[in-house]
Amino acid sequence: MIFSLQLLLTTALAASSPDWYPTPEIGSITSDWADALGESMDILAQLTLPEKVNITTGTGWRGGQCVGNTGAVPRLGIKGLCLQDGPLGVRFADFVNVFPCQNAMAATFDRILVHQRGTAIGRQSRLKGVDVHLGPVVGPLGRHATGGRNWEGFSPDPYLSGKLAFEAILGVQEEGVLATIKHFIGNEQEHYRRAEEWRDGFGFKDLKDAVSSNIEDRALHELYMWPFADAVRANVGSVMCSYNYVNGTQACQNSDLLNGKLKSELGFQGFVMSDWFAQGSGVSNALAGMDMSMPGNDVDELETVFWGEQLTRMVANGTLPEARLDDMVLRILTPLIYFGIDDRTPNFSSFVDTTVGSPHPAAKHSKKVKDVITNYHLDVRDQFAANVALDSARGAVVLLFNDGILPLKNISAIGVFGVGSRLGPNGAVCGENMQCSDGALIEGWGSGTAYPTEYESPYEALHKKASLLEVSVTGTTESWDMRLPLELAGDTDVNIVYVLANSGESTANVDKNLGDRRNVSLWHNGDELINTVASQGQTVVVVTTVGQVDMTAWLNHPNISAVLLTAPAGDYGGKAIADVLFGEVNPSGKLPYTIAANTSDYIPIVTKIPRDGAPQSDFVEGIYLDYKWYDKFERTPLYEFGYGLSYTTYSFSNLHLDVKEISEFLPPRPVPVQVTKPKMTNIDIEDLYVPNDFKMIDGLVYPWILNASAPLADSQTQFPFANGAGHVSDASGGVGGHPWLWSNAVTVTHNTTNCGDVAGRVVSQLYVAFPETLIDSPPVQLRGFDKSKLLNPGESQMTEYNLNWRDLAIWDVELQSWRVQRGEYSVYIGHSSREFELCETFTL
Numbered sequence: 001m002i003f004s005l006q007l008l009l010t011t012a013l014a015a016s017s018p019d020w021y022p023t024p025e026i027g028s029i030t031s032d033w034a035d036a037l038g039e040s041m042d043i044l045a046q047l048t049l050p051e052k053v054n055i056t057t058g059t060g061w062r063g064g065q066c067v068g069n070t071g072a073v074p075r076l077g078i079k080g081l082c083l084q085d086g087p088l089g090v091r092f093a094d095f096v097n098v099f100p101c102q103n104a105m106a107a108t109f110d111r112i113l114v115h116q117r118g119t120a121i122g123r124q125s126r127l128k129g130v131d132v133h134l135g136p137v138v139g140p141l142g143r144h145a146t147g148g149r150n151w152e153g154f155s156p157d158p159y160l161s162g163k164l165a166f167e168a169i170l171g172v173q174e175e176g177v178l179a180t181i182k183h184f185i186g187n188e189q190e191h192y193r194r195a196e197e198w199r200d201g202f203g204f205k206d207l208k209d210a211v212s213s214n215i216e217d218r219a220l221h222e223l224y225m226w227p228f229a230d231a232v233r234a235n236v237g238s239v240m241c242s243y244n245y246v247n248g249t250q251a252c253q254n255s256d257l258l259n260g261k262l263k264s265e266l267g268f269q270g271f272v273m274s275d276w277f278a279q280g281s282g283v284s285n286a287l288a289g290m291d292m293s294m295p296g297n298d299v300d301e302l303e304t305v306f307w308g309e310q311l312t313r314m315v316a317n318g319t320l321p322e323a324r325l326d327d328m329v330l331r332i333l334t335p336l337i338y339f340g341i342d343d344r345t346p347n348f349s350s351f352v353d354t355t356v357g358s359p360h361p362a363a364k365h366s367k368k369v370k371d372v373i374t375n376y377h378l379d380v381r382d383q384f385a386a387n388v389a390l391d392s393a394r395g396a397v398v399l400l401f402n403d404g405i406l407p408l409k410n411i412s413a414i415g416v417f418g419v420g421s422r423l424g425p426n427g428a429v430c431g432e433n434m435q436c437s438d439g440a441l442i443e444g445w446g447s448g449t450a451y452p453t454e455y456e457s458p459y460e461a462l463h464k465k466a467s468l469l470e471v472s473v474t475g476t477t478e479s480w481d482m483r484l485p486l487e488l489a490g491d492t493d494v495n496i497v498y499v500l501a502n503s504g505e506s507t508a509n510v511d512k513n514l515g516d517r518r519n520v521s522l523w524h525n526g527d528e529l530i531n532t533v534a535s536q537g538q539t540v541v542v543v544t545t546v547g548q549v550d551m552t553a554w555l556n557h558p559n560i561s562a563v564l565l566t567a568p569a570g571d572y573g574g575k576a577i578a579d580v581l582f583g584e585v586n587p588s589g590k591l592p593y594t595i596a597a598n599t600s601d602y603i604p605i606v607t608k609i610p611r612d613g614a615p616q617s618d619f620v621e622g623i624y625l626d627y628k629w630y631d632k633f634e635r636t637p638l639y640e641f642g643y644g645l646s647y648t649t650y651s652f653s654n655l656h657l658d659v660k661e662i663s664e665f666l667p668p669r670p671v672p673v674q675v676t677k678p679k680m681t682n683i684d685i686e687d688l689y690v691p692n693d694f695k696m697i698d699g700l701v702y703p704w705i706l707n708a709s710a711p712l713a714d715s716q717t718q719f720p721f722a723n724g725a726g727h728v729s730d731a732s733g734g735v736g737g738h739p740w741l742w743s744n745a746v747t748v749t750h751n752t753t754n755c756g757d758v759a760g761r762v763v764s765q766l767y768v769a770f771p772e773t774l775i776d777s778p779p780v781q782l783r784g785f786d787k788s789k790l791l792n793p794g795e796s797q798m799t800e801y802n803l804n805w806r807d808l809a810i811w812d813v814e815l816q817s818w819r820v821q822r823g824e825y826s827v828y829i830g831h832s833s834r835e836f837e838l839c840e841t842f843t844l
Contacts, residue, residue: 118171771823
């Protein structure tokens with residue numbers, strides 16, 4: 001992608017991350033967690049040094065039944081935690097639902113559904129014995145169309161991502177399970193996210209360091225941090241820091257990000273955990289603001305442990321202040337107490353398929369570990385979860401084009417084509433972590449997956465409905481030899497071609513795609529298959545995709561009669577498409593991203609490794625991402641952000657603005673809260689070593705010093721810089737940032753009417769154009785959305801939005817705070833980022 005000189009000149013990339021020390025302590029701002037903090041401080045006062053360390057350090061990869069497991073303090077009744085993926089269901093567990101991925105949920109534009117989905121995932125996690133749910137995802141935001149994990153996140157629009165993340169977190173945590181917002185921050189590509197993975201696993205021998213996402217200050221605040229602020233505002237329990245570097249410093253030891261941005265500016269009160277194996281040191285991570293090491297060890301040959309015993313040594317010899325360790329413990333215990341994490345234990349195993357097996361698969365001498373029941377095969381599915389999954393899959397279907405052929409009627413024969421129409425030869429669970437692409441696309445691959453147990457393919461779902469209508473169905477999945485598709489397509493009334501594009505985490509090579517997609521083309525020869533089938537008559541194309549795809553090879557074919565698009569939609573994705581095809585459901589999905597008319601408009605993944613072995617990803621587009629870039633440079637997309645058709649028509653009317661008195665600058669931030677913390681532990685040397693009566697399991701991580709003969713003070717490294725360096729932003733002072741950011745600035749209302757003859761739901765979208773000043777801004781930005789109730793023909797409802805002060809603000813890089821500029825603001829109501837029906841202005 002070639003960016004204009006004008007944009008390059010207005011974007012100054014940060015060369016490095018400044019230091020920000022010390023870590024802000026929990027309790028220094030007003031929070032809902034005050035009572036829980038008091039209880040956690042009472043516990044802290046009773047803990048020995050190794051017990052504190054045990055709470056913060058994972059037991060090691062495969063050290064327990066979950067993907068992440070922490071140590072316990074049995075004498076005080078503090079259990080070890082079970083941390084488990086993932087964003088669309090409980091990973092590695094049986095008898096759970098696979099919900100539509102977050103990208104599909106973004107297409108629904110439905111806060112209520114996203115909240116309900118969070119509730120269902122939280123409930124199933126709790127019933128499976130999970131304490132910490134590793135989701136939702138807002139990083140990657142979706143900078144690259146070919147980004148491998150875009151399907152795990154919501155949308156490249158930060159406002160949409162933030163609002164939906166807020167609801168997802170509320171839903172999960174209402175069920176007594178902590179949510180984890182991830183990955184903080186700039187984790188926009190899989191290529192080179194972790195040097196060891198790509199160098200040792202994929203053979204990129206020239207790679208020395210992970211890719212650095214170099215993001216200028218305004219883009220960091222207005223795009224990439226924006227949804228994290230919503231998550232913190234929702235009282236999210238934990239944040240996962242990412243693998244990549246940000247402005248030259250690894251994210252999990254980036255004090256500017258963790259201490260300065262997350263814990264100070266955003267007022268985050270929970271704990272920061274490392275992504276799995278993202279910890280690269282001991283002291284630096286702790287001082288920078290990381291609170292929990294996951295999974296507790298590294299995956300090198302020595303299985304390096306950066307904390308555990310070493311963290312005990314750091315505090316005992318004075319290298320790390322005990323106050324920092326105490327804050328780690330308080331940040332972990334407080335949300336556990338506030339959200340009521342009970343004494344549940346996992347009733348499934350991530351690493352043992354059989355009913356009976358080892359509770360510690362990492363044990364090196366497994367015969368010394370007694371086998372137990374690790375998988376109870378508890379079915380945690382219920383009707384509520386099934387309804388939410390199905391409604392979400394239906395709401396995620398986007399109708400891109402329809403010449404009137406849909407919904408299907410008055411037909412006697414349907415042809416069904418494409419690999420995406422049926423299950424592959426291995427069934428719904430087609431490989432470990434779904435690392436495959438030989439059948440219908442249920443989800444992408446990697447750690448963000450769950451295993452389906454009740455999936456029905458698109459062909460099966462369509463065939464059931466067609467049989468009831470006495471409509472015959474034929475077809476084939478053959479996509480390379482065109483003779484059979486050509487023959488079958490000529491004997492039908494209409495043909496449906498199911499095509500797909502897949503991607504995932506960089507833990508596997510799937511059809512030469514190393515996580516990130518190689519391009520935006522359809523997989524399995526989809527373009528030729530569509531054109532071949534279309535040559536024989538009316539054709540409907542159903543695209544299931546992890547992101548944007550190139551449609552230009554066939555979209556203008558005269559026999560392409562309709563196009564439907566959906567992100568991977570889990571258990572009921574096939575059924576949802578069939579419901580829409582036959583008109584049982586009126587499509588209401590909207591594109592959560594822009595589809596380009598020219599694929600060169602997409603931002604390319606950084607794949608070249610420079611001579612020094614340290615790839616650099618410069619975010620030169622600044623704040624102009626997705627539709628904002630197309631609008632800024634007047635480029636015409638194939639389909640714009642927010643676009644989506646229906647079987648009926650809707651209109652908006654009677655726009656009204658109620659504008660409050662809005663200040664230009666934030667008032668002074670609230671005075672910090674003074675909290676008296678427990679006195680430091682009187683370190684007893686005897687407590688630091690393994691108790692005489694304790695039997696250790698070789699292969700697990702423990703907090704005790706194992707070699708009593710090694711000098712305790714084995715480190716003379718001092719970190720005087722960590723005593724204080726970093727500006728406290730005027731935008732700080734509350735959970736989610738300065739409380740004023742979340743105050744109501746404008747109330748907007750309008751009427752929404754179904755003007756057609758089919759009942760349906762519609763997404764109304766509110767965009768704001770900021771004043772034209774010396775500080776440039778995108779032509780319009782999404783600042784509100786609403787999914788209507790089911791409106792019958794002729795029925796209307798009033799739609800209301802509340803714009804916060806933050807929604808009208810820009811990040812002033814000189815002021816280093818948010819600012820609402822003076823001038824004329826325009827408020828638009830419409831059906832997409834380029835189709836507006838109503839407009840009103842107000843002046844500040």
